[in-house]
Amino acid sequence: MKEGEFRHGIYLTHRAALVDYATPILGSREAAEDIVQDAFIRFVPEKLRAVSGEQALGYLYRIVRNLAFDVLKHRKVEAREEKRDLPYWVAPRAEQTPEQHALFCDAIRHVSKVLAEMPIEARIAVEMHRFGGYTLDEVADHLGISTATAHRYVRQAMLRIAETIEPHPL
Structure with missing residues (x-):
């Protein structure tokens, strides 16, 4: 008997037990069956x-x-990627009324004004971290500053923005 046939026989004999083994790990029988098929290929x-x-x-x-x-x-x-805590004014959404659109545009103007008044390093840190999805370590490396300084820039900017914008029920 060839080695491949021997392995195929072992797989077929124990397939159900393998699915039963993987099911509690993955939490679903369907996912376990997919994993067992992938294991067969390997x-x-x-x-x-x-x-x-x-x-x-x-x-x-x-x-x-x-x-x-x-x-x-x-x-x-x-x-973890789905749970990203983005500010409400960054998330895309459908506009419902002209008033809501005007309020949203006003909020964006306030955010732009706050960012424009910040030092360039702080503004870059905020834009990279909050809009670009970079980690604070990556921001710090890019700007040549410490991670704590990058965190302080982002935190101060978010506080200024929060003080400037009143939460609107958009």
Whole structure:
């Protein structure tokens, strides 16, 4: 029996158990089935030396576990990106009335005025961090300042903006 056929047989024999193993890790049977299929693609064509059935099965379980944890890591990153705390005046939205549009434009003018009155480094720090999505470390590296200074620039700017703009129910 060829090594590929041997591995294919192990996969087919233990497929249901692998799905059952991955389901509690991922929280859904559908995601577990996808992971087990991905594991099959990585497991069967391997050109490794011939190993015993137990070693091959352990290797297959390890592949499933690692792929499941990779999925969980990607989910955390995606959730973190979705939870970005952007100010209300940055988020795109549909305009409902001319009055609301005028109030929103007025708020944007206030923000622009506050940013224009700031020192150039502080303005760049705010724009990079709040609009560009850069981390404070990246902002600090770009400007050649400490991370604490970059944080202070952003915090002071956001406080000035908050003082200038009254929250409007837009």
